[in-house]
Amino acid sequence: MSLLGGIRPPITVLSVLLLALAGFTAVTLGSVREGRLPAAVLTSQQHFAEDGAVALRASLDESVTDLDRAAALFSTGKPVPPDAVLDKIGSVYQKWRGTAVVEISSGRLLAARGENLPLTAIDRTRLTGEGGLAPRMVKLSNGETRLLTLSLLSWKDQPQQLLVASSSLRFPGISLGNFRAIAVVGSDGTVLSNDGIPEPEMVLTDLQRADVKRDTKQLRSFAKTAAKRTKANPLTTKEPGSGGFPGVSGSLTGGEWGGERAAAGYARLAGPEPGVGTSATSLELTVVAMVNVAQNPARTSDAFAGLVLAGALLLVGALVVALLVGTVQRPLITLFLESRRLTRGDLTRPVSVPRGSEAARIGTALERLRGQLADQDAPQPPAPSGRRKRRTGARTLLALCGVLLLAWCVPLGLLVNRAGADVVVPQQLVNDQRERTDTLNDRIRRALNEGQADLQSVASLMGDDTTPQHMTTVLERTAREHLRYDSLYVLDAGGKVLAQAGGAPQATGAKGPRKEPIALHEGGKKPVVVATAQLPGHSGSAVVGELRIDFLNSLLKRPGLGEIRVVDSQHRVIASNNGYRAFEKLGDERLDALVEGSALKVGMAPRPGSVLYRSGGGHVIAAAAPFVGGGAAKPLDWTVVSWQSAKGLAIHEYSLQNRTVLAGLLGFAVGAACLGWLQIIVIAPLRELARRAEALADGDRRTVLYPRHHDEVGAVTRSLEIIRQQLQQQRKQAGGRASAPAGRN
Numbered sequence: 001m002s003l004l005g006g007i008r009p010p011i012t013v014l015s016v017l018l019l020a021l022a023g024f025t026a027v028t029l030g031s032v033r034e035g036r037l038p039a040a041v042l043t044s045q046q047h048f049a050e051d052g053a054v055a056l057r058a059s060l061d062e063s064v065t066d067l068d069r070a071a072a073l074f075s076t077g078k079p080v081p082p083d084a085v086l087d088k089i090g091s092v093y094q095k096w097r098g099t100a101v102v103e104i105s106s107g108r109l110l111a112a113r114g115e116n117l118p119l120t121a122i123d124r125t126r127l128t129g130e131g132g133l134a135p136r137m138v139k140l141s142n143g144e145t146r147l148l149t150l151s152l153l154s155w156k157d158q159p160q161q162l163l164v165a166s167s168s169l170r171f172p173g174i175s176l177g178n179f180r181a182i183a184v185v186g187s188d189g190t191v192l193s194n195d196g197i198p199e200p201e202m203v204l205t206d207l208q209r210a211d212v213k214r215d216t217k218q219l220r221s222f223a224k225t226a227a228k229r230t231k232a233n234p235l236t237t238k239e240p241g242s243g244g245f246p247g248v249s250g251s252l253t254g255g256e257w258g259g260e261r262a263a264a265g266y267a268r269l270a271g272p273e274p275g276v277g278t279s280a281t282s283l284e285l286t287v288v289a290m291v292n293v294a295q296n297p298a299r300t301s302d303a304f305a306g307l308v309l310a311g312a313l314l315l316v317g318a319l320v321v322a323l324l325v326g327t328v329q330r331p332l333i334t335l336f337l338e339s340r341r342l343t344r345g346d347l348t349r350p351v352s353v354p355r356g357s358e359a360a361r362i363g364t365a366l367e368r369l370r371g372q373l374a375d376q377d378a379p380q381p382p383a384p385s386g387r388r389k390r391r392t393g394a395r396t397l398l399a400l401c402g403v404l405l406l407a408w409c410v411p412l413g414l415l416v417n418r419a420g421a422d423v424v425v426p427q428q429l430v431n432d433q434r435e436r437t438d439t440l441n442d443r444i445r446r447a448l449n450e451g452q453a454d455l456q457s458v459a460s461l462m463g464d465d466t467t468p469q470h471m472t473t474v475l476e477r478t479a480r481e482h483l484r485y486d487s488l489y490v491l492d493a494g495g496k497v498l499a500q501a502g503g504a505p506q507a508t509g510a511k512g513p514r515k516e517p518i519a520l521h522e523g524g525k526k527p528v529v530v531a532t533a534q535l536p537g538h539s540g541s542a543v544v545g546e547l548r549i550d551f552l553n554s555l556l557k558r559p560g561l562g563e564i565r566v567v568d569s570q571h572r573v574i575a576s577n578n579g580y581r582a583f584e585k586l587g588d589e590r591l592d593a594l595v596e597g598s599a600l601k602v603g604m605a606p607r608p609g610s611v612l613y614r615s616g617g618g619h620v621i622a623a624a625a626p627f628v629g630g631g632a633a634k635p636l637d638w639t640v641v642s643w644q645s646a647k648g649l650a651i652h653e654y655s656l657q658n659r660t661v662l663a664g665l666l667g668f669a670v671g672a673a674c675l676g677w678l679q680i681i682v683i684a685p686l687r688e689l690a691r692r693a694e695a696l697a698d699g700d701r702r703t704v705l706y707p708r709h710h711d712e713v714g715a716v717t718r719s720l721e722i723i724r725q726q727l728q729q730q731r732k733q734a735g736g737r738a739s740a741p742a743g744r745n
Contacts, residue, residue, distance in 0.1 A: 010682070011325060013674055018313060018317035021313060021667055037296075040649040047265065049182075050249050053270065053287040055174060057281065060280035062450060066093060071163050073457065075154045085101060087113075088457075097115050101153065102124075103159050104127065105160070121148070122164070133152070135147055146168060170195065171184075175438035176195060179292055181219055183195075183287070186285065247267060249266060251264065259294060260292040262290055262291075262293075293426075323400065327397050331359030335716050338351050351367040369696065372697075402671055408664075409671070410664070417656050421614070423619055429621060429649065437610075437623040438623075441640035444555055444556075445629060448531070451482070456533040475500065475501035486503050486547065487501075489508075491541065505544075514544075520636065530545070552575040564640065564641070568638055591624075595624045609623065688708075
């Protein structure tokens with residue numbers, strides 16, 4: 001018999017799988033345990049740290065790119081005095097704490113702005129080597145860490161100069177909320193900078209100073225642990241962070257104090273894509289975000305309920321297996337033995353006919369064939385004129401087995417352990433949704449401001465004598481260096497395009513450039529964000545950049561926030577992390593109310609808001625953050641909205657429900673696979689065999705019987721084929737005996 005064919009393997013596999021599923025049900029549904037800190041809270045801290053790593057990496061890389069591009073633009077024109085270089089850079093970008101220009105050959109300081117830079121930390125003799133201009137970290141005398149960014153200023157027949165800018169390792173626009181701390185950690189576990197923990201001299205009471213001391217100690221402990229866990233190269237790691245983060249990330253738990261426990265997330269700085277390194281990733285920095293979370297009482301699911309469900313499955317499985325063995329397996333084996341007995345010529349005993357289904361039909365046909373083989377002189381039996389007695393078929397028995405299994409699977413998926421209105425969603429998750437949405441909002445606003453600042457830098461290099469050819473060269477270089485632009489062009493006061501790079505302009509008008517630094521153009525099928533920078537010395541002329549909407553959409557792809565939309569003041573969708581229709585409405589009254597509520601001023605400015613509400617039988621966490629802060633993007637009056645269902649979070653009630661549904665689905669899959677196996681391998685060939693056996697018993701001696709599979713059904717088929725051949729031979733012999741006497745007469 002075939003190893004995978006026959007009646008025994010599918011029934012055996014079904015028995016084993018049902019036993020395994022019963023064990024899985026008893027263990028998993030009886031031991032769904034929620035710790036004092038839910039797993040969803042720890043995952044949220046991991047995502048928070050990933051947000052910080054993404055923001056810090058983008059900020060550091062943007063600083064390097066901006067300094068290199070500014071130096072390249074200066075180098076393409078006429079020589080510019082060092083003071084003028086620093087003044088123009090300072091008027092466009094306010095991100096650096098200090099800038100300086102140094103003559104490389106002599107080391108003489110030509111100009112400086114802002115704080116004093118540790119220029120002695122730069123080895124001028126190695127600038128031409130590999131990595132000579134790479135950003136580097138230096139520590140000041142006061143213990144603070146600075147990041148030095150280097151670039152070259154080169155003009156013909158002029159000594160080469162080094163442009164240096166320093167910045168602090170602080171996070172741009174990270175919304176920490178209350179009682180959260182975030183730190184930048186070096187490769188050795190040293191905290192290079194941190195936010196959120198006040199200095200001891202800034203608090204008033206001894207209790208507050210004790211809290212500051214404890215939090216500082218805990219943050220340092222987290223930093224040491226995170227640095228060890230992120231030793232793997234973020235460009236080649238086999239264990240990326242959850243949700244598609246390309247680097248190493250995770251979560252940690254700390255000490256307990258006053259009913260609260262410290263929780264932290266960590267993330268190594270990684271490139272925008274797996275395997276892609278940047279200037280920031282070479283610094284080997286790690287971000288650690290820490291918060292104190294109120295602990296919940298530990299909860300465990302009822303072990304007795306899991307045992308009851310497992311016991312019910314064992315009863316159902318035993319009934320199904322017994323039904324299959326008693327009505328299909330044993331009758332088929334009996335037919336196999338009886339058919340072989342007939343082929344060996346043992347015709348004395350009647351055929352043992354099984355009860356019911358196709359096996360009884362085949363057994364009856366075998367008994368008739370036994371009589372035909374035993375009585376050689378009997379004439380061929382006529383075909384039966386009436387309809388045979390209708391019997392319960394094997395397909396019906398198989399369907400009954402499926403119904404029995406469904407009677408266990410369906411309640412698990414629809415009725416048992418359903419998470420209702422009593423689901424406890426930790427408040428920390430609602431707070432994290434708000435803070436992460438506010439951080440994402442600031443990132444988008446800063447990206448728009450950076451785009452407009454780039455145009456200002458380009459415009460500052462275009463004077464009265466700048467030709468359209470030179471303008472085109474500058475615009476093409478900017479378009480290559482910054483992929484955020486879909487089109488770059490220069491418009492005069494009458495709306496004429498003087499120079500252009502990239503795609504075709506979509507927002508040109510007869511009235512000339514827009515007055516607003518950043519505006520939204522609605523003339524086409526998709527939104528177009530237009531940034532404008534006036535040209536100095538050109539009355540009414542400006543550099544215009546049209547930002548790709550896909551650039552904004554790419555900024556919104558953050559794990560753990562669910563659906564994210566950027567809406568304007570009329571609640572129309574401008575950008576999204578998933579598919580959307582431009583300028584469509586949010587379509588949810590609760591989200592509209594949340595957007596309106598977050599736009600209200602609390603004190604001097606609007607504040608981000610979050611809410612937890614029920615929708616569609618489950619809880620939804622939503623947050624909204626309006627554009628707040630300076631820059632050219634503030635007048636847009638946009639709001640970032642995010643929402644997600646709590647069902648997808650690692651919360652106790654939902655985890656228990658998901659495991660229960662999983663057990664039901666596994667039971668359905670096991671039943672469908674094994675019963676389908678039986679139907680294809682055994683039942684369908686058995687039904688065909690019953691029809692052929694009856695036809696043979698009715699006198700069909702011409703149809704050859706071929707076995708489909710090498711199993712019990714195939715063996716019975718081969719036996720019937722032998723019987724058919726024997727009957728044919730018997731008929732020939734009977735015809736020969738009848739013709740012999742006629743010849744003698």
